[in-house]
Amino acid sequence: MGRHRDNKISRSIVSAIQEDNKTQRRLRLWRPLKTFFALYGLLLIRLRPELFKRLREKICKLSDDEYKASFKDKDALVAKGDMGYSGSTFFNTKDDKFLIKSIPRRFEHTFFRDDLLEPYVSHMESHPKSLLVRITDFLGWRYPSIGGLFGIAPTYHLVMENLLHGQKQGSD
Template identity: 45%
Template sequence: MGRRQRLVSTSILRAIFKPARSKDGEKRPGLLSRILAFFSVFQLSLSRYRAELFRKLRNETWEIEEEAYTESFRSPSHGKRTDLISVGDLGYSGSTFFASPNSKYLIKSLPRQFEQSFFRDRLLKPYVEHMQLNPTSLLVRITDLLYAPSASIGAALGVAPNHHIVMENILYGKSSCAKDCQDEWETYDLKPNDYFYPERDVAGGRLAPESVKERLIDEFPDKIRVTIDEKEELVSQITRDTKILQDNNAVDYSIFLVRYPASASSTENGKIPTPPGRGSPWRSGIASRDGEWIYRAILLDFFWAKDAIQAQALTGLVNTFNFMKWGRDHGPMSITTTSDEYRTRFLRMIDDMVEVPDSAGQPSGQVPETLIEEV
C-alpha cells in the first residue's frame, strides 16, 4: 500500500479497536482534539456511529460473535493489529475498498456527502428494523459505520474519506482455493442495463474512455439455473428487500452475483468456508441444477436517493439531452428514475436471469404470478 492508504487503514483500525463506551454514541471531542483533527490530512480521527445499535445487529440478528469479529481485524499469524488489505478503487463512484486480514469483511468508503446522510439519517432505521424481522435478508450486512465527528482539511479537500461502512464479504472462502481455482471465480455487479448512461450512450459513447465505460454496468452472459423453489425463495426475498428501498426512495442499487465451479467447493482442508454469521442459502451457496456452478448473491449500493439534489440536477441534464434529441429520446438514467419504476425493472431483471424447469421439464424463466403481483 501507499502512504495514504496505510494512514487511512490506521484510522479505520483505531476506530474499530477503540474501547466501547457504556452508552451509545460518542462524547463530543474537546477543543484541542478538534483543532488537531482539523489539521489531519489522511489519518482522520474516526469513531463508530451508533456503536451499540450495530453491535446488537452483529450479535443478536446475524449471530456474529463479537470477539471473533474484532479478531478479524488482527493479523491471523501474530494476533496483533496489522494493515488492512487494500483492494483498490473498485467503484465508479470513486470509493476505495479494504479487506480485513482474514478477508471476512470489506471496508468501503462513502466519499459523497449525500450518500452518507441518506444512509445515516434516513435509511438506517428502516434498514435495522428490516434486518431484525428478516435476518436472512439479502441486503448486504453492514456491521459498522465509521465517521469523523470533527471537521478536517483532509475531508474538506476530498483526499481522505470521513465515512466508511464495514460489511460482509461474500467472496470469503475464495482464498482457500488453489490459485487456478481462484481464477475461476466470477463476479457480476448487475443492475437493469436498459437505462440511459450518458458516458456510454451519448455521441457514440465518446464522453468517457473505455476503461470507465467498462465499469458502468456488468452483463451476466448466462442464466442462473436453479429449482423452482430456489427461484421463488430468491425472488420473494428480493421483493421484500427492495420494498424498503422503494419506500425510502432509493434507486441504482445492484445485485452482486458470485459463481464458482462446483468442483471447487471442497479443498484439501475441507469445504470452502462461507461468509461469517447466520447462514442463508444465497450467501452460503446454491448449487446449479446441472451441478456445474455454486451461486452466491447479495444486494449492494443502496445509498442513492431519487430526491437528492444531485439526482434532481442530473434529471435536468437528461431532460436537456432529450430536448436536444441527440438522435433519440434517451429516457431516464438509473439514478434519475423513480424508485417504483427502478424496482419494477430490477425485479424483472432478476426474473429474466433465473431459469427454472417448467412442468414439462423444459427451461422456463417465469416466476409465479403471485410474486409478480406483489410488485
C-alpha cells in the first residue's frame, strides 16, 4: 500500500511541475468531482509560480527547461519515506538535484505561505549567496479530496535544491 501511495503522490507532484497553471485552468467540470474521490492522487498546482520562477532564475541560475528536466517523466521521483516526527514525506528527483518535502500540517503550510514566504524571498534576493536552502517551488492542492481532507495524502509540498547533490553516497 505504501508504494502505491508514494507513486500516486509523486505523479501528482511531477504533473504540477510539468503543467503550467494556464493549462490547469481549462480543466473540465468533471475534474473536481473525480479529484474529490481520490485517496492519494491529488490535483496539485504551483502556488506563486512567477515568484518562484524569478527565484530559480535569479538566485539558482536555473532555466525553466533545466528545472523541468529533473521532472521529465512520471516516475521522476524516488520516495525517501516518512522521516522524522513531523509526518512529512520526502522524495528526491532521480538525478538527485531536488528534494521534495510534504507539509502535512495546516499550521505549517499556512505559516510558510502567509508569514515566511515574503521575508524568505526578500532575504534571498538581498543575499543571493545565503546558506539558506533554495526553495524552487511551492505546490498545493487545487480541489479538495477525501485523501487530503482525512490526511491520507499530503496536500502541500516544498521543492528545494538538494544540498547533498554531487556528494558521493556514504561520505560524511
